[in-house]
Amino acid sequence: MTKANLNWVILGPGAIGGLIGGALLEHGQIVSVLPRKSGPREINWQVTHKQFKADCSAPVITQPLPENTVFVVAVKAFDVVQALQRITTLHGFNKTMPIIISHNGMVELPEPVKELNLHPLVTTHGAVISRNENGKLCIEHRGAGRSWLEVGPAVRNQPTDFDPGLVLQQAFPPLTLEQDLSQRRWLKFIINCVINPLTAVHQCANGELLKENWQTQVYSLVAEAVAVAKSQNVSLTTEECYKEVLFVAKETALNHSSMLQDIQQQRRTEIQQLTGYLINAGKTAGVATPTHQQLLDEFQRSYGG
Ligand SMILES: NC(=O)c1ccc[n+]([C@@H]2O[C@H](COP(=O)([O-])OP(=O)(O)OC[C@H]3O[C@@H](n4cnc5c(N)ncnc54)[C@H](OP(=O)(O)O)[C@@H]3O)[C@@H](O)[C@H]2O)c1
Structure with a gap:
């Protein structure tokens, strides 16, 4: 070819x-x-x-x-x-x-x-x-x-x-x-698993997640996702992923995430291929993901799916 x-x-x-x-x-x-x-x-x-x-x-x-x-x-x-x-x-x-x-x-x-x-x-x-x-x-x-x-x-x-x-x-x-690309795909996946569902549930622009009151939840979401990545032999650190999440939130501060746009336009979201996948992969590997589960529950209470 x-x-x-x-x-x-x-x-x-x-x-x-x-x-x-x-x-x-x-x-x-x-x-x-x-x-x-x-x-x-x-x-x-x-x-x-x-x-x-x-x-x-x-x-x-x-x-x-x-x-x-x-x-x-x-x-x-x-x-x-x-x-x-x-x-x-x-x-x-x-x-x-x-x-x-x-x-x-x-x-x-x-x-x-x-x-x-x-x-x-x-x-x-x-x-x-x-x-x-x-x-x-x-x-x-x-x-x-x-x-x-x-x-x-x-x-x-x-x-x-x-x-x-x-x-x-x-x-x-x-x-x-x-x-x-495994590592790069997981990094983007983790960023999306934090920014997309959080901004969709709270109907806010990405930059909102930079505020102090979000940091405990954002950090836990990142740490749990990194532990699941490790169980799949992808080596990322919580610190580097957390930094990247904040970087993307800052760079796209005024944007609405794709998941929030999907919700606003009443389109099907990718929540199951993000948070749903992460929780299931965690279950299979014996890695707890309570913060993601809580976020998924909130998402489903608001929007179903
Ligand atoms: N848009 C962005 O800025 C962006 C950036 C980064 C990553 N992504 C990700 O990239 C992916 C694609 O996003 P997108 O925004 O490009 O989506 P999109 O605008 O919905 O485009 C998907 C296209 O694929 C078509 N399609 C789906 N299944 C098909 C099939 N079996 N045969 C033929 N065509 C089919 C869809 O047709 P219908 O219209 O009939 O459904 C639609 O035209 C998503 O996972 C998204 O999260 C998007």
């Missing part, structure tokens, strides 16, 4: 998928879309990226898939398994096709999809999707961030010998290619 002839398939496109798809198109790549519902032969969306504004257009995938297909799956965590299973049913799909997968939360993958050629992507970019008055999909890049892509074990001692990663690095910078 060479850089020149990759055939990118974007699921959705949603906020992050559409942002990446737009960046790939701007970079001259061949992009097609796998929408949730069949119907149109072409998908159009507008991207207002911090670096460019573009009217994007890409055909819906045709089957059989070409050999050089690379998927970008940026879906809500509760849709991950179904999205991956759907990909495996496409005519021409084979298990060696790279699947770049980006979502918040953690998901237990069933055996057949676990074995796919998955490359987790962690991103701190912020984007929102909406439809304009003409019904056109509009993706607005609200927060410039950075990304990390897991490229897997070094091949011939070349940790970056992964063409889709090299292309994405140019099209969607800044992007760092790493062999193993």
Whole structure:
């Protein structure tokens, strides 16, 4: 597979998928879309990226898939398994096709999809999707961030010998290619397990969590999550994670977290793939997570789910 002839398939496109798809198109790549519902032969969306504004257009995938297909799956965590299973049913799909997968939360993958050629992507970019008055999909890049892509074990001692990663690095910078993202994924997961449910339950902006009266709870949430991470052989310290939580709360002080936005717009939240996953992983490993349980109880009293 060479850089020149990759055939990118974007699921959705949603906020992050559409942002990446737009960046790939701007970079001259061949992009097609796998929408949730069949119907149109072409998908159009507008991207207002911090670096460019573009009217994007890409055909819906045709089957059989070409050999050089690379998927970008940026879906809500509760849709991950179904999205991956759907990909495996496409005519021409084979298990060696790279699947770049980006979502918040953690998901237990069933055996057949676990074995796919998955490359987790962690991103701190912020984007929102909406439809304009003409019904056109509009993706607005609200927060410039950075990304990390897991490229897997070094091949011939070349940790970056992964063409889709090299292309994405140019099209969607800044992007760092790493062999193993477990630690980075857990750090982001812990940050999300603190900021998202707390701001959703208390209906506040992220910066509110910097106040002194929150610190005992925030610190306990971090310490419990770090203990669960340790049980999964991920070595992070409570101090570094606590510092990162405060850093993110400060950097995004005026923002409403994605979970609070989901609540405000009456959309399904990722609470079960965040707090729910953490509590279950703790139970399996014999690690107590009472502060997360209390937060989940409060969340469910307010919103169900
Ligand atoms: N947006 C951000 O700023 C941001 C930043 C960092 C991380 N994240 C995380 O990244 C993930 C994606 O977030 P997002 O905001 O991009 O979500 P989103 O806007 O809801 O996009 C997800 C897209 O995937 C589509 N989809 C889901 N299942 C599908 C399937 N089986 N086949 C085809 N399309 C399918 C959805 O279609 P429908 O519209 O029909 O559901 C939607 O278009 C989430 O875990 C989120 O927490 C988001």
